Amino acid sequence: MTSYKEIVIRLVLSALIGGLIGVEREVNNRPAGLRTHILVSVSSALMMLVSINGFIDAETGLRTGDSARLAAQVVSGMGFLGAGTIIKTGGNIQGLTTAASLWTCAGIGLAIGNGYYFGGLFTSMTVLFTLMSLSSFEKRIAKKKYKILKIKCINRPGLIGEIGTMLGKHDIIIRNIDIVNNEVEEDEEEYGTMEIHFILDIKKYFNSSMLFCEICEVDGIHEAIFDGNRVLCSID
Template sequence: MISHKEIIIRLILSAITGGLIGVEREVNNRPAGLRTHILVSVGSALMMLVSIDGFYDVETGLRTADSARLAAQVVSGIGFLGAGTIIKTGSNIKGLTTAASLWACACVGLAIGNGYYLGGLLTSVIILFTLMSLRSIEKRIFKGKYKKLEIISINRPGLIGEIGMLLGKHDIIIKDINIVDGEIEDREEHGTMEIHFMVKVRKNFNPNNFFREIYKIEGIFEALFYGRKIHDNNFQVL
């Protein structure tokens, strides 16, 4: 049987580790923040404690059931909560990292609840490092490889397909597409949208030819590349 002191230590420690992970998510304005991560971590630790101590026959001192089955349900059950943090907007999907952090936080809670302090604490440190530091490292790695192409156009069927065909014609690789619907300020047109492409261009990429052709696509009235506004026949190589 686990002592009362040990139970208190494990629950408080799981709350602290879950809270640290939750603070990082809260600062970045994610769907699941401080309170959610604390609840997940503490709840997981409690389930592990119940698994350890809750299936003993006091008189015989023997287990009355497989205690691992209760803790195992936490790992699979946390997926329902994680799925609620995933948001799909157009073709853009957000919340996968938060869902993963919730799952990892549940695992940390199970580990600490089982008294596996080294594994739980070390995993918490790795999670925090991944969330706080690897984002900037990732941006530095891919900053030189991918460029942002922004297109403002009329919202009409088949437009993205035509743009995609043009990108393929110029051997431009698409990494990500984000669509922002809505009206553009200072314009009379309605039903406009912004399309943001993260693309990788070849060394022999000819921007002048590309932007001459992109303005031939019906509905496009503004394009930005490398953060600079591009007008038809007025593109300078950057």
């Protein structure tokens, strides 16, 4: 049987590791943050401890069942929780990294709960390095390959479609659309404002000055920023 001291160490350590990964997700405003990752790690460690100690006869000291079954259900059960963090909007999918981090935290919790400290700690360091360092590296690569168009505009029906049609005329491929700010007016008759980021795949011969001229012709756009250049559009 695992001692009380060892049980406390494993549960606290799994909570700390899950918390570190959760903080990174919380800072990046992801669906699952600090508390969720801690709960996943601690509960996984607890399930492993139950698997180790819960199937031993107190009198004979012999194992009375297959202890691996309970811990194995954690791996499959995490699929339901991870699926709840994945959001699909049109062709854009968000939350896959958070779902993967939750699944990894479950694995780390199982490892720590089993006393496999080296594997759990080394995995946690790898996960933190991947989430914190490789994210900026990934963005630098994407920045070299794609261009970002930032638009501040009125949140009216059909606006994104009109912008997409205008970009399509110039053979520009939209790789991703992200609405980073959406303010709703208290008066329901008035439209709110929003900021949209378009990640674009642009041909080498593209003329950015022509893009600015046509953007301002789209009704409802206040401001556009593209490739370091900024233009203000007059609103009637």
